[in-house]
Amino acid sequence: MPNLLAAESISLALGTNQVLDDVSLGIGTGDRIGVVGRNGGGKSTLMRVLAGLQEVDSGRVTRVGGLTIGLLSQDDRLDPESTVHQAVLGDRAEHEWAGDPRIRDVLSGLLGGVGFTSIGGPDAVVGTKSGGERRRIALARLLIDDPDLLLLDEPTNHLDVEGVQWLADHLVQRRSRPDNAFLTITHDRWFLDAVALQTWEVVDGRVEQYDGGYAAYVLAKNERSRIAAATEDRRQNLLRKELAWLRRGAPARTSKPRFRIEAANELIKGEPEPRDEVELVRFATTRLGKDVIDLIDASITVGDKEILDRQTWRLAPGERAGIVGVNGAGKSTVLRAIEGSQPLSAGKRKQGRTVELAFLTQEVRELEKVAGMRVIDAITDVRSFIMLGGKEVSASQLAKRLGFSGPRQQTRVSDLSGGERRRLQLLRLLMREPNVLLLDEPTNDLDIETLTSLEDVLDGWAGTLVVVSHDRYLLERMCDRQVALLGDGRLRDLPGGVEQYLELREQVRRSATATAAARSGAAKVAAAPGVGAGGGGAPSYTAAEQREARKEMARVERSLAKLADQETKLHDALIEAASDHGRAAELDAQLREIHQQRETLEEQWMAAAELVE
Template sequence: MANLIAAERISLALGTQQLLDEVSLGVGTGDRIGIVGRNGGGKTTLLSVLAGKQPIDSGRLTRTAGLTVGVLTQQDGLSPESTVAEAVLGDLAEHEWAGQARVREILDGLLGGVSLSAVGGHDALVGPLSGGERRRVSLARLLIDDPDVLLLDEPTNHLDVEGVQWLATYLSTRRATAGNALVTITHDRWFLDAVATLTWEVVDGRVEQYEGGYAAYVLAKAERSRVAAATEDRRQNLLRKELAWLRRGAPARTSKPKFRIDAANELIKSEPDPRNEVELVRFATTRLGKDVIDLLDASVSVGDRELITKQTWRLAPGERTGIVGVNGAGKSTLLRAIAGLHPLSAGKRKEGRTVQLAFLTQELRELDEVMGLKVIDAITEVKSYIMLEGKETSASSLAKRLGFSGSRQQTRVSDLSGGERRRLQFLRLLMTEPNVLMLDEPTNDLDIETLTSMEDVLDGWAGTLLVVSHDRYLLERMCNRQVALLGDGRIRELPGGVEQFLELRSAATRSEASTAPTSASAPAAASAGLSAGEVRELRKTVARLEKSLARSAEREQRLHQQLLEAATDHVKAAELDAQLREIHAERDQFEMEWLEAAERLDD
């Protein structure tokens, strides 16, 4: 493997901060590298150095002769006066790009087909496009150009779940060759695991290098810390809890984690589950009672468009639900309707008397009023102490858990980065001690370490949680239930999680693309070598398992209700807890079988 870009003892300081301190590394042919690290730690600066756009103070940076490099920054740089076709295809004539399967695949995957239908057609202007649409246009242009080295800064920002899935598949399979390379900054842990063969962590001016994606990085980091007898106990506990999730959660049921299972088992064999579900439900019931928020035969509209049609949804105490869906299906609007911030066009909303609701929006405007305050004062202005994990926790202690060191707590809010403001926004919400928490795209602007800390804090938070996110890892980590909006006005249960959502979307796309009866009877699975009979049997298996999962969910819901009623009867609660564990084990088995059958259909 030859180096395409080599850095030898490079150093760079911006202001008083030493971002790179005699760092040596290389980008080789075939490499797919993910860069992680704290906000403001130098990730984007390192990418700019590799791109040749950021001068270094000392050291040497070399490239192979004739190397082409393509860069995706967080600011797209698109001309608002350009048409979509001009921005994506440049000077390519239609007969040139239309005859290339690779170009058609990119247009289809990112822009809805060769007609660019997802962004309004060839002649649509770039200016009025949404952030997500502009991101897709920039990515499409870069992938069509196909440089030797791709440098991507947060490529999943503004992409929905399907967009992230397509991009990960394309980068790790279709584009991956022995002669090119990829370097990407990302906070999306699922994407990092799906794409990266190496992980670089930028920390304190160093670049620590790890084999594999996120799962391998977590294990290796924990092992290094253990061997070095690190004194950072809190960080060690977070890493081990994260490993427990990786081993026991949905990602462990696929082949994606690349770390050694034996080493992982040894490290986490004494680790409890990240959350004690029974205790959290019991605490949540004490705080909330039996009634939380109900939508009854509810419809939700924006203008003349109806997003939700006559749906009933009853939120339970302690429920942790993730919402996924296609762009424009109304995920954020549904969240606002549940919160009572968007009126229903039909039906009824009921809210329990004890509900204390907090809503993390995608906006940071609520911090405008505290811009002149220090971080710790902006937090204690809300409250100085809260109860978390059954004990009193100070504002300063909670701030440290979410990345604000003692000195950083004395920084003025106006001097914080975007990621730090997002953390502060979340902290101020927690200090109100809500018992219902709604998070709208909480991963925006947050680094992986902060996301892990946020998940850890919420592991001990007793209340009802609703999350809208395109981050598959976060949804599976924080939520034990997922629902989907598919654009048909329904709120659909997803016993198979995000994988089931993607399968439903794939099936819908195939159905729409079918133009003849024979097309419908020859699904993609047949092309992978399955006979028509095997396809039918697999579909029957998937349908049977979905019914079994639905029945398990109903039984689980009944047991939760019985548990609420027996909250003060410890003997009865223990019996119900044992039954719940049996159902969880049964559900895990059903999910594993479902995933295996679904993967065979998809292959």
């Protein structure tokens, strides 16, 4: 496929750090590329170079004529004085954006629909919005502009599980075309697997390229490491034997030497050993006893919002649970209720006597008191050794496992990056040897390598774990149980995991759509002459007639929901058939037929509604 952009032997140093060192790469039409690497490794710098916003020291970047490039950076470039409508849609006429299914899909997926309901409406001022809301506004504008080359720096930040799923579907199904490409920096491994056909790793000034998403990248990188280790092993063996030969001197040379070169490392057979859940639960029970933390008939109300309504949750020794839900559903509030800092409006909280609880919040202000310390001192300030996986682990060893190399352990806490401060916060909690660990968005600011190390550490940790996260991969990797907050005051168990949660959310959305259509129809009936109080009084109907009318209304609502689903699929098909006029005309006819069916159903619903008092 022809290149949209090519970089030839580019090098760039920022201060004493060689960010890019003689890197050559290309982005072709149809490419879907994920970029990974450690925090501070140069991923965002590479993206700015490709976008033409950062000059290189040597080499060159060439782009095809007329190429449009859109960049979602981590810096907010929105005009704080503009309205949300202006920021997202610019000067587009209403008929232009309202009649475009692709634009409506973006508005629905990121901003709550054409009314921008999740962002405060189209007339809201951008400057009053939170960082997460501004991020979604910027992403929506970029997707609506639809440039030839789309560059996304951490696009899943501030998106919930449902939003990440929507973005993956949009990029793969609606965005991908043979004439465009996109490149995304992400630490979300599920998202990387869902969207990427290639993975680039930025490491030590190089850009290593792999085919496939996250799973393929891990396998390929492991194989490269194995081959490199085997090659180095053979080289070391040959050097040792050559040295021994020289030491034996001339007499040894009279006979033929017999070399015995060690075999290379075998290919990794099978997968790593999984967590020994039975053993971990046994350890956890020993440390905790039978009672951990129970929320019994618990209700939580914040302002006028009901988070939980008489729900019971008994945490078991060794339980590993993840909580999912949309932004604002109350996930962090439930964590605080488990911790005990969030009062219950009804019910009670019961805590076992042996519980040692640690809570990783989304704030890192607790590190302010150790800002003047070195990293290793801030860790040993809590404890110097802990037991992990049945073995004694020193503070330095655990710090190294979570990304603090020997020299980095001597850095002042005040000089750490956001991701490093997050890692240090978690390290200090683990050094307290808690037996109940609550993690609120632990993946914030962490790169993939650190996330993998964190999961590895927690694999050997014996205790009860409750995690709130939008990172689907982490939830499915670390937790054996998922529960959902769907906004109805209930804690819903998810035997099918995150996939079941997304299905439930889709059911809720369809039900809401059908209900809204039904209410709209009822309003039209109420406003018609002769209906209601202005029409001389409504007639009285028997209980049997009203019961049948309610059944008819429910049937019509189900049919309306199905039609809404068919309409969405037809809109998708119309986009794909944009260049096939015959097929587009056929699909448009089907769409008009669905509109007629919907009008008929709405009339049936209104007729039934007249019988219900």
